Amino acid sequence: MQSLFAATVVALFTVASTVAAQAQRADAIIGLQLEPPHLDPTSAAAGAIDQVLYANVFEGLTRFGPDGSVQPGLAASWTISDDGLSYTFQLREGVTFHDGTTFEASDVVFSLDRARAEDSTNAQKALFAGIVGVEALGDSSVRIDLAAPQGNFLFNLAWGDAVMVAPESIGDIKNLPIGTGAFRFEQWRRGDQISLSRNADYWGEAASLEAATFKFISEPTAAYAAMLAGDIDAFYSYPAPENLAQFERDPRFTVLSGNTEGETILAMNNQQAPFDDIRVRKAVSHAIDRQAIIDGAMFGYGTPIGSHFAPHNPDYVDLTANAAFDPALARDLLAQAGYAEGFSITLKLPPPSYARRGGEIIAAQLREVGIEAEISFLEWAQWLEQVFRGYDYGLTIVSHTEPMDINIYARPDYYFQYDNPDFQALIETLAVESDPAARSALLAQAQTTIAEDFVNGYLFQLALTSVVDAKLQGIWKDAPTQAVDLTGVRWAD
Amino acid sequence: MSARLLIGLGLSGLFAAAGLASLLWTPHDVTSLNIAAKFAPSSADHLLGTDHFGRDILSMIMVGARTSIAVALLAVGIGMLGGVPLGLLAAATRGSLLDDVVMRFNDLVFAFPALLIAIMITAIVGPSAVNSIVAIGIFNIPVFARLVRAGALPLWTLDFVLSARVSGKGAARISVQHILPNLTNLLIVQGTIQFSLGILAEAGLSFVGLGAQPPTASWGRMLAESQTMIAFAPHLALIPGLAILLTVLCLNLAGEGLRDTLDPKSQKGAQQGAGRAAP
Numbered sequence: 001m002q003s004l005f006a007a008t009v010v011a012l013f014t015v016a017s018t019v020a021a022q023a024q025r026a027d028a029i030i031g032l033q034l035e036p037p038h039l040d041p042t043s044a045a046a047g048a049i050d051q052v053l054y055a056n057v058f059e060g061l062t063r064f065g066p067d068g069s070v071q072p073g074l075a076a077s078w079t080i081s082d083d084g085l086s087y088t089f090q091l092r093e094g095v096t097f098h099d100g101t102t103f104e105a106s107d108v109v110f111s112l113d114r115a116r117a118e119d120s121t122n123a124q125k126a127l128f129a130g131i132v133g134v135e136a137l138g139d140s141s142v143r144i145d146l147a148a149p150q151g152n153f154l155f156n157l158a159w160g161d162a163v164m165v166a167p168e169s170i171g172d173i174k175n176l177p178i179g180t181g182a183f184r185f186e187q188w189r190r191g192d193q194i195s196l197s198r199n200a201d202y203w204g205e206a207a208s209l210e211a212a213t214f215k216f217i218s219e220p221t222a223a224y225a226a227m228l229a230g231d232i233d234a235f236y237s238y239p240a241p242e243n244l245a246q247f248e249r250d251p252r253f254t255v256l257s258g259n260t261e262g263e264t265i266l267a268m269n270n271q272q273a274p275f276d277d278i279r280v281r282k283a284v285s286h287a288i289d290r291q292a293i294i295d296g297a298m299f300g301y302g303t304p305i306g307s308h309f310a311p312h313n314p315d316y317v318d319l320t321a322n323a324a325f326d327p328a329l330a331r332d333l334l335a336q337a338g339y340a341e342g343f344s345i346t347l348k349l350p351p352p353s354y355a356r357r358g359g360e361i362i363a364a365q366l367r368e369v370g371i372e373a374e375i376s377f378l379e380w381a382q383w384l385e386q387v388f389r390g391y392d393y394g395l396t397i398v399s400h401t402e403p404m405d406i407n408i409y410a411r412p413d414y415y416f417q418y419d420n421p422d423f424q425a426l427i428e429t430l431a432v433e434s435d436p437a438a439r440s441a442l443l444a445q446a447q448t449t450i451a452e453d454f455v456n457g458y459l460f461q462l463a464l465t466s467v468v469d470a471k472l473q474g475i476w477k478d479a480p481t482q483a484v485d486l487t488g489v490r491w492a493d
Numbered sequence: 494m495s496a497r498l499l500i501g502l503g504l505s506g507l508f509a510a511a512g513l514a515s516l517l518w519t520p521h522d523v524t525s526l527n528i529a530a531k532f533a534p535s536s537a538d539h540l541l542g543t544d545h546f547g548r549d550i551l552s553m554i555m556v557g558a559r560t561s562i563a564v565a566l567l568a569v570g571i572g573m574l575g576g577v578p579l580g581l582l583a584a585a586t587r588g589s590l591l592d593d594v595v596m597r598f599n600d601l602v603f604a605f606p607a608l609l610i611a612i613m614i615t616a617i618v619g620p621s622a623v624n625s626i627v628a629i630g631i632f633n634i635p636v637f638a639r640l641v642r643a644g645a646l647p648l649w650t651l652d653f654v655l656s657a658r659v660s661g662k663g664a665a666r667i668s669v670q671h672i673l674p675n676l677t678n679l680l681i682v683q684g685t686i687q688f689s690l691g692i693l694a695e696a697g698l699s700f701v702g703l704g705a706q707p708p709t710a711s712w713g714r715m716l717a718e719s720q721t722m723i724a725f726a727p728h729l730a731l732i733p734g735l736a737i738l739l740t741v742l743c744l745n746l747a748g749e750g751l752r753d754t755l756d757p758k759s760q761k762g763a764q765q766g767a768g769r770a771a772p
Contacts, residue, residue: 100567242725296526296528357545361528365528367525375706375708376620
């Protein structure tokens, strides 16, 4: 009897210690909605590549901090010549790539020359357009010469498209990414997950996590189930806002709500009747109740916008009053434009819930002022073909997630086909202006111009909502760039 | 009249009546949203509560019944219009090359599920209620063609058909005047079953976004939209799910009841207590 008691006690202790051991986890499983097409951030626009690899596996000379500030990366320090035309970077000592080769000035020359080469497939070649020469000054110093001073050159170098790669490992980078980061790439099970492990030879502060796995779950229902079941520890950019209230109430989880660069707009086909008439575009803008859309489609997550500009940007101008919700005014404007009886128009919606749900709400709001919006649900491929490339639409809803992308309004062949020479001249001036105050004024003018031309219906800034295990700390709240930086992520005791 | 026929016809009649009534009146307008009143529980104003846009669920179920019934009914119509003549033709020319061609063509259509045909059609002309009618209708054609051919073949060997042939009637006239009237019962029973399958197919198509587009309410889309909200608003999924289940069940019951009533051979089987699963 006594021995049985003793055995039970021992068994209980074993169970208890196992539980304790499990509590001290050193790995994390992160859920993402989209899987990268390949693993080379320097040759594709897909944000999923940067989400997995930026800061974790690959690093650049400079890097983005969690707040979007530009911080030193592989360059420990830099000096800028008085004329602003030449940057000299001091590289960090003792940095090695994951395959054991050392990182030195020649790798910087190789990476930047490759990115700005004539035949480069870099998705953001404009970042490097101003560079006229990259020269190694010994092994640990590099000088970059510019054609003209650039106020945001260090910002440009922080992008995922500007990370450092090595000539030794470039051949197979799409399947076997070799960088300098705190994590090394382990394995990619296509359609399922990518696993990383801690880099023991990292030059900086070692990561707290020994291993990390990115799991790709595209279905919101599956993401919800996986999160509740504890199969994943964090879901970055959780796709179903309706579940967030439940996660918030559950003490096992934390919900992070932050900013993205995603301006969500009701795009109008500016060259097609009736939207070639500014009064009709203005009427549509006034017929929309943004708050109802944010509450109904995004369950309250999102910030109203009045122009194509992110509210957290210092140069933001609040223009929401310019297109305040006013159905009576909308009906008047339609009558002035000769559409007193209203009209019928297509509303083509891509898959994300902001578009599908937002579209149903907007259709109901437009019906109130006499506009009959015929909804059709499109897959992304159909949307790109019909709307983005084919201009075959009246209205559509989409979120533009690139940072600082107001210059798309200077492209008359862009899918909403806004053609205003004054605005195009304004953007040209902005491109060569480096004085911060003057840039700020120009940006304000740009925001106001497109808002007063009612180019599109400006709805809301997409929020970044991530669901995280309450004990997992350090996941970025905001998305200044596409990145899930795990170097500072750790389990709380 | 058997009990299952009564229950089946009664309840499916109720759904049909609800659908018809929605043409004239619903408790609330399903096209106007009221975000502030979303996820309201059952109350006197909203008998079945409201959905994530604050729309009245009872009204949506009524309009959804109309959508389902209209799509399924028209699809059965297309299936009969296409399938019956094909089946009669195949039976009249039994054993010939024409019979082979017709039936192999049917096999070919049969090989593609309604969903696949619908995806094909919507890829070309875009999703809509009309396209789902066409897709389900095309899927119904071989069902009726097979049924009519199988039912007609034994009739062709009977004496009254023989005498009609002797009196000089052509195959087409015999098919229409003598064969078809004897297949009416078969068609009614199969039509009811296909009708219930049509409702199921419509729900499936709109579940994946290929059926009726919003703001037209449809049971399948109500289900699809409620997927991520099951945890905190289970009624959003339960109500349209139950509506689909009950309608399909009742139509199957009605179909079996009709078969028992109309077909003396299977009535004997029913009396022996040999229950029969719906196809």
